[in-house]
Amino acid sequence: MLEGSVHQMVLIGEIFATYRMSVGGEIAIVKMEDYPVPERENSRCYREYLAFRLATKIGLSVPCTSLRQDPQYGRLSVQQYVHGATKPTQSFLERIATRPLGMRIALFDILCGNHDRKPDNLLQLGTEIIPVDFNTTFQITTTSCDFDQETDIILARWFQIRGMLSLKPTHRQLLVDEARRLVERLDDSFLHSCLAEIPTPFCDSAEAEQVWDFLASRRDRLHASVSSWWDKNIAPLHLFDDDALMIAIRQHTR
Ligand SMILES: Nc1ncnc2c1ncn2[C@@H]1O[C@H](COP(=O)(O)OP(=O)(O)OP(=O)(O)O)[C@@H](O)[C@H]1O
Ligand SMILES: [Mg+2]
Incomplete structure (x- = not known):
């Protein structure tokens, strides 16, 4: 079972079975491929991993992501949580776009x-912009x-x-x-x-x-x-x- 996860699981996905939870003592964004969550779809977890690998190669700072199989939750993608990030403002997005x-x-x-790009799936951290969510x-x-x-x-x-x-x-x-x-x-x-x-x-x-x-x-x-x-x-x-x-x-x- 994922260490320290039980008391800190927060379902954050509105469509998908996505949680913010503690993994190995660190906060992570966890997407679940097998665990049944009422009224949520399961993710294809490999997409988050593959996007992380490709994005990193071209100089985008998609947070570190790994795949793992958990005895309780099944197949998972585990992504490092970016602390202190906010949803970008419209004016910031306009500046960064070009x-x-x-x-x-x-x-x-x-x-x-990826047809799901929207401000919710961009994290602003100072002047940095981080794309997430490749579901x-x-x-x-x-x-x-x-x-x-x-x-x-x-x-x-x-x-x-x-x-x-x-x-x-x-x-x-x-x-x-x-x-x-x-x-x-x-x-x-x-x-x-x-x-x-x-x-x-x-x-x-x-x-x-x-x-x-x-x-x-x-x-x-x-x-x-x-x-x-x-x-x-x-x-x-x-x-x-x-x-x-x-x-x-x-x-x-x-
Ligand atoms: N690595 C991260 N660090 C900090 N916050 C994150 C991270 N990844 C995602 N988030 C936040 O969590 C929200 C949900 O994540 P994400 O969109 O990847 O999940 P989802 O399964 O697609 O959710 P939904 O079902 O709502 O579309 C994002 O909109 C973003 O605000
Ligand atoms: Mg999403």
Whole structure:
């Protein structure tokens, strides 16, 4: 049984069986794959681990996450709890969105197929921003021809209309550079070694093979998709002069 957990378990997931609880004397975010919790769904725990491994490789500070099997609770993901973090404010999110770190989070969500990004799933710690919650990633729900559309949706949601209006050619450089960096860092052998680390009860070889195909094909299309998103959506905005953009922003925020 998880040490010291019994008296300190707090169910924090509104949809999933996610707890804040003590593991080995440390507070952790624990997601449960087997333990039945009334009115909550069980998680696929390997997703949290895999996202942690991939994110760390590209310089995102997803908290340290491990997988374990507990005699009482079954399969679990255990993530280090970030003390003192808060939900980011809207103005902080607007500022971070167009910085390299913010862009990296958006690109990582495109790679992983994460459609659940929202302020609740971002932790602010001083000037640092930490993405969490990869419950719904790596799912083969879309065909590869929808990838451009997914890029469109995730980036438009990330920058928001006001942010998109303020994007400049220098931001294109940052975004495309971040995409290239992500593609280079997550090479075939790294993807294979991360998947190989996941014990079979959490993800069998057939599913691991599918996740590999999903990740490798999205990675290979990412850079082109991001560039064409910019050319299609942002380049036309530069036809407006600064005054016209300011009027459009004011109208939007009214
Ligand atoms: N490592 C962490 N450190 C501190 N707080 C965290 C951490 N991970 C998650 N949280 C907080 O706990 C909340 C729930 O976590 P998370 O979204 O990962 O669980 P969930 O199972 O998806 O929950 P839900 O069912 O509500 O979607 C987050 O919104 C965040 O506020
Ligand atoms: Mg969540």
